[in-house]
Amino acid sequence: MSLYNFTLIIPTHNRHNYFNRISEYFLDSKIQVVVCDSSAQKYNNFFEKNINYLHLPGFQFSEKILYTINKYNSEFFALCADDDFIILDSLIKGFNFLKKNKSFQTVLGKNILFLKEFNGKFYSSQELKHSEINYTAEKNNRIFFSDYRQILWGIYSKKVIEDSFKIIKDSNLHNDNFIEFILGAVACHNGGIKFFESLWSIRELSFDDHWGTRHKQIHNYYTSSKIRDDFRRVENLLDKYTFKGYSKMTLKYYLNFSSIDVFIIYIKFILKYISPRCFLRLLYVKKNPTKDILSSLNEVEIDKNYNQGINKIHKILTKFGEVN
Numbered sequence: 001m002s003l004y005n006f007t008l009i010i011p012t013h014n015r016h017n018y019f020n021r022i023s024e025y026f027l028d029s030k031i032q033v034v035v036c037d038s039s040a041q042k043y044n045n046f047f048e049k050n051i052n053y054l055h056l057p058g059f060q061f062s063e064k065i066l067y068t069i070n071k072y073n074s075e076f077f078a079l080c081a082d083d084d085f086i087i088l089d090s091l092i093k094g095f096n097f098l099k100k101n102k103s104f105q106t107v108l109g110k111n112i113l114f115l116k117e118f119n120g121k122f123y124s125s126q127e128l129k130h131s132e133i134n135y136t137a138e139k140n141n142r143i144f145f146s147d148y149r150q151i152l153w154g155i156y157s158k159k160v161i162e163d164s165f166k167i168i169k170d171s172n173l174h175n176d177n178f179i180e181f182i183l184g185a186v187a188c189h190n191g192g193i194k195f196f197e198s199l200w201s202i203r204e205l206s207f208d209d210h211w212g213t214r215h216k217q218i219h220n221y222y223t224s225s226k227i228r229d230d231f232r233r234v235e236n237l238l239d240k241y242t243f244k245g246y247s248k249m250t251l252k253y254y255l256n257f258s259s260i261d262v263f264i265i266y267i268k269f270i271l272k273y274i275s276p277r278c279f280l281r282l283l284y285v286k287k288n289p290t291k292d293i294l295s296s297l298n299e300v301e302i303d304k305n306y307n308q309g310i311n312k313i314h315k316i317l318t319k320f321g322e323v324n
Contacts, residue, residue: 004031006076006095006155008086009068011061013038016045018082021320023048025313029088034072036064061179062169069162075099078155083116083204085313086153090200094155097194103134105191108154109200112300116206118317122310123297125203134192137242138249141188145253151184151193153201160190167241171233175215178230182238185250189242202313219255 008031010022016039026033027048034052037043038059047053054071056064069077076098080086087109094107111125133143144151156164164186168179187193221227235247 004092004095005074006078007032007034007068007072007074008078008080008091009065010035010080010082011038011064012036012082013061015039015082016041016043019043019045019047021316022082023051024316024319025085026051031088031091032072032074034068035082036068038064060169061176062165065165066162066169069158069165074158076155076157077161079153079161080201081153081203083206084153085202085309085316087199087201087309089309090196090198091155093198094194094196094200098155098157101192101194103192104132104194105157105160106151106154106187106193107156107196108149108151108193109196109198111150111201111203112199113203113205113297114317116204118321120314120318122202122300123205124300125297130195131197132192132194133188134194137189137246140193141185141246141250142253144184144188144193145250146257148184148254148257150180151187152180153203156187157190160187163190163241167234167237170237171230173230173233174226175218175230177215177218178234181218181250181254182234185238185246186241188250189246199310202310218251221251221255 010033012018012035016037019035022035023046027050029050031050032052033050034054035047036054036056036059038056038061040057042055042057043053054064054068056067059067065079076095078086078091078094090109094109097107098104113123113125114121129147130143133140135143161183164183167182167186171178171182173179216224216227218227218231221231231247231251238247238250239245
């Protein structure tokens with residue numbers, strides 16, 4: 001039985017191979033965990049008694065989240081990817097912070113990374129520039145999207161997560177990168193965002209079947225009609241929820257943050273029509289995304305600053321090895 005009035009949702013699809021790892025990590029935890037699975041085939045093996053399993057075949061990502069929110073009567077909801085580890089002490093700390101600070105609606109924190117082919121090492125992730133954002137909706141939006149970081153895997157008030165996923169569902173998106181765009185915009189509109197300096201989660205670095213690589217990034221806005229079509233649908237719903245012009249303001253700050261990427265994409269788009277094919281092959285040469293990202297990261301020394309559950313996670317990763 002949970003000791004806290006929040007629910008941790010772990011959405012999953014066709015990834016039952018991660019369930020042993022999930023079950024062992026949350027063994028004996030005192031929080032309510034719900035695995036919502038949209039796979040066609042039901043998982044019939046054993047889950048620990050503190051983990052609730054929902055089989056929702058055919059449900060879209062937003063539908064799974066909304067169904068789970070409606071089923072469990074919690075004041076706050078957290079999200080964790082099925083291949084990641086959220087630090088339980090930090091999650092409880094985030095819940096207690098939101099309970100005591102009503103003007104805040106969202107808590108995030110510092111993440112570190114490990115390779116899917118676990119090599120015993122952990123790597124640094126994006127550094128946080130702010131400890132909190134808690135101003136007007138416009139100022140929250142400007143600060144957050146001008147220094148954008150992933151917002152999907154945090155803890156939120158029920159209003160923020162439910163309203164966000166209603167807009168996501170009704171937008172009928174083709175590009176899932178708008179999921180975080182919408183969640184960030186709704187969070188900024190509803191209240192403050194707290195960023196913990198302490199470790200929040202340990203994330204698997206993998207590009208297998210991930211929407212970040214399946215779908216074009218939003219900073220392709222000027223060269224992709226499909227992204228512009230998605231944005232028009234988002235704009236219609238998000239502006240009704242907030243105020244006229246809020247969506248375009250959000251997009252402006254996001255594209256300014258990604259201005260270098262936007263410029264490079266635009267130049268490639270122009271050169272596509274004026275350059276010889278041999279030159280284009282150099283422009284569009286395929287890269288190794290894992291290698292490229294690792295070259296920009298630093299290995300994290302496991303010391304007293306990173307001891308919050310990390311020893312347990314290290315043992316689980318070593319025990320299960322690469323999940324296939």
